Amino acid sequence: MQIYKVGGVVRDRLLGLADADVDRVVVGATVEQMLALGYRPVGADFPVFLHPQTGDEYALARTERKSGRGYGGFTFHASPEVTLEEDLIRRDLTINAMAEDDDGRITDPFNGQQDLKDRILRHISPAFAEDPLRVLRVARFAARFAGLGFTVAPETLELMRQLSESGELQALTPERSWREIARALMADHPQVFIQVLRDCGALKELLPELDALFGVPQPVAHHPEVDTGAHTLAVLAQAAQHGQPLTVRWACLLHDLGKGLTPQTEWPRHIAHEQRGLKLIGAVNQRFKVPRDCQELALLVGEYHTHGHRALELKASTLLELLQSFDVYRRPERFEAFIAACEMDARGRLGLEERLYPQADYLRGAAQAARxxxxxxxxxxxxxxxxxxxxxxxxxxxxxxxxxxxxxx
Structure with missing residues (x-):
């Protein structure tokens, strides 16, 4: 029986990053042997065990075969005969398919170390295309490692495009999709996640309401970047740069969906896009079974973000209605998140990233006055x-x- 650290913990150590969660694979062992050593079984679909003292997870080396649609459409086979390389080849990217033994020796059958040096996210085998979740995972890794210069290999992006066109993405469960989306939004460069999804055609399958914003113009006087999709990515980038929480980042992503419904004859103006967008924001929230706090803030920001920008001009009665809508008396933190989203929206414009946003303190003062x-x-x-x-x-x-x-x- 041999035990190896595998996946992210090996990758991140070689990149000099903080340790990821440690995944371990056990080669040459049976279920019975693991039980006899005191390991506790926890895997419902394949053999995973908890260490009797530390509680760490250990998975038996296994192979997998496509047997249905979606992320869960696989049959797994674990036995002492499964080799380390056979276990590693079922993984997604070369940089995630390395193993390390207790002496620090690296097993790297797919040249993951070279791809780390070259800053390339590359799939291991054509079997990559059997799992639609990998489209989201690769886009998430692109967002996570963009600051280190990583890009997606062209051949991998092509496989992701084929997966997007196959209809397999529709087989993903809302929970699985949201988990990847949420993790990607909390990366240092979440806008890269959206851009990669768009580059491979996955955005129009998963978030057609967002994909529709690209190519939609806005008034250049207010939006020097013009393109609404580009603006949305810039707003998301600002939210990450300023360390905003998931609720704010999600709201930033969806705040302008209504502009995708503006008739072309009305471009570049988008009158009443706030109200038009509410139905779309609600649909996206439901599609991914988004947590309630994220749902609520996205809808409120979608409806009221232009109120935030015009705060200094609002009548006292309109200000009061705004504060009431957010229930600032019992939920002050939600109004603070709204202010943050508005500021990110204002900063997410070409050349205006550093402009002051006096509306923020003005709104805080108004809330305090009412309270x-x-x-x-x-x-x-x-x-x-x-x-x-x-x-x-x-x-x-x-x-x-x-x-x-x-x-x-």
Whole structure:
């Protein structure tokens, strides 16, 4: 029985990166041997065990064969006869198909070390095209390692294009797709993930609403980059550069979907794109079963981001409606995420990346003014129910009017 570290932990060590999660493969062992040594089985589809002391995962070397559609359409075979190379060849990329023994010796049957040096993401074998999830995985790795200069090999991109055209992407479960999307959005260069998906034709299969934005012009006075798709990628890049959380990055990705529905006769203006986009944002949220916090913020940012940009011009009554929509009294963090998304949107324009965004502090001040209204005195006046609600609203409106007046001085 031989045990090897495999995959990401080997790759990242050779790149000088922080250790990834450690995956281990066991060659030459049976299920019975693992059980006799005290390992606890956890794998439902293939033999994976937890170490009796450390709790680390150990998987028996296995081969796989395509038996159906989608990510789960495989039959696995594990036995002591399966070699390390046979286990490694079923992996996706050469840089993920290296193994390391306890003495630090590297087994690299597919030249992964050379591709690391050349900064190439290259598939191992034609079997790559059997698993549609690999399209998303490769795009995610491209986003993760873009800062190191990695690019996708042309022949791998071609296989990804064939997979995209085959209809196999439709067999992916929402949960699997979202997991890859979420991880990619949290990479240092998430815009590269979207660009690679578009380059191989996967974006129009998975996110046609987003793909439709490329080639749609915007007014050059407000958007020097003109193209709405390019703007969206730039907004996403800003969100990553400023360390925004997943909720904000997801909202940034979807905020302008309504512009894809603007009739060409109205280009480059996009009047009411905020409202038009809500149905599309909702559809995307449902398609990938997006977590609720991401869903909510994406819809709110889609509807109100232009309010954010025009904050200093808004009437006190409109400001109050905006604050009410976000429930800033009980969920202040959601309004803060909205402000962040608006600022990323403003910065995601060619040549305007460093422009100040005074709307951010103005909106924070407005929220604080509305929150400063004391409710107990109104209750002490005997107000209840609808009358109390209306009184609170009147006092908050007064507070916002005073805030606006003070800002104007």
């Amino acid at each position: 400063s209204v004391a409710v107990p005195p109104l209750v002490q006046q005997g107000l209840t129910g609808q009358a109390l609600g209306e009184a609170i609203k009147r006092e908050r409106l007064k507070a916002l009017q005073a805030y606006k007046a003070a800002q104007a001085e």
